[in-house]
Amino acid sequence: IVGGEFTVVENQPWFAAIYMKNKGGGPLSFKCGGSLISACWVASATHCFINIPNKEDYVVYLGQSKRNSYNPGEMKFEVEQLILHEDYREDTLAYHNDIALLKIRTSTGQCAQPSRSIQTICLPPRFVDAPVGSDCEITGFGQESHTDYLYPKNLKMSVVKLISHQECKQPHYYGSEINYKMLCAADPEWKTDSCMGDSGGPLICNINDRPTLSGIVSWGRGCAEKNKPGVYTRVSFFLSWIHSHIGEENGLAF
Amino acid sequence: KKPSSVDQRGFQCGQKALRPRF
Numbered sequence A: 001i002v003g004g005e006f007t008v009v010e011n012q013p014w015f016a017a018i019y020m021k022n023k024g025g026g027p028l029s030f031k032c033g034g035s036l037i038s039a040c041w042v043a044s045a046t047h048c049f050i051n052i053p054n055k056e057d058y059v060v061y062l063g064q065s066k067r068n069s070y071n072p073g074e075m076k077f078e079v080e081q082l083i084l085h086e087d088y089r090e091d092t093l094a095y096h097n098d099i100a101l102l103k104i105r106t107s108t109g110q111c112a113q114p115s116r117s118i119q120t121i122c123l124p125p126r127f128v129d130a131p132v133g134s135d136c137e138i139t140g141f142g143q144e145s146h147t148d149y150l151y152p153k154n155l156k157m158s159v160v161k162l163i164s165h166q167e168c169k170q171p172h173y174y175g176s177e178i179n180y181k182m183l184c185a186a187d188p189e190w191k192t193d194s195c196m197g198d199s200g201g202p203l204i205c206n207i208n209d210r211p212t213l214s215g216i217v218s219w220g221r222g223c224a225e226k227n228k229p230g231v232y233t234r235v236s237f238f239l240s241w242i243h244s245h246i247g248e249e250n251g252l253a254f
Numbered sequence B: 001k002k003p004s005s006v007d008q009r010g011f012q013c014g015q016k017a018l019r020p021r022f
Helices: A240-246
Strands: A015-020 A030-036 A041-044 A058-062 A077-085 A100-103 A135-140 A156-163 A183-186 A204-209 A212-221 A232-235
Touching: A015 A041, A030 A058, A030 A212, A030 A240, A041 A212, A058 A100, A100 A240, A135 A212, A183 A212
Parallel strands: none
Antiparallel strands: A015 A030, A015 A058, A030 A041, A041 A100, A058 A077, A077 A100, A135 A156, A135 A204, A156 A183, A183 A232, A204 A212, A212 A232
């Protein structure tokens, strides 16, 4: 996250930290963010996993304010299922259908338990998004600037505004790289944005007065670059896909 | 009857603890 502020996971209790195991047994490598959408399921981005699509290579933590550290109240999970979108595609800049589902379970076969630092995030109503100009929250352990090469130790969050497709499709923004299954969001002063390492994490907008997972951090040109908004997978357009994989499992809050 | 957004595992989507621990 470029700009914004450091926070604690109690402020974003649905945030999931997804790590890659190290073959040599060394420390885990932070990979991407995710969002807890029901007790057993985390939503993230397919581009995070497409090159190494083996569920055994990943570990998911909930309740973490500090990366690669023990956080009181955290929960650690193996990935029981790793579901990548079958129509995922990479363009020059854009990622299409950039959504993934991870079924999580502890070493004793449990799913997530609610606590001060662990909570699910609501899914949007079908094809319903917050209005253009709405303030939405982003969260992650991603880089604090485009030129950084280290991730911050502490969780960050910031606020960006939803941008219309019309504005985002302008030639000096992203032109035809943008389609209706994506959402664009940015800071009017181009001072804060999601960045590398925030991929898969949440864009939380209020819909009907409820914090809702409206977007999944997907792609963008640089970070906090003028006329280059962050681009997010538009979750309200993927509810059938989510449903088809999670089923009518209770606890999915639509 | 629990409000609709509370599921049987006690999750209340989108709800945050009243205030952060510190």
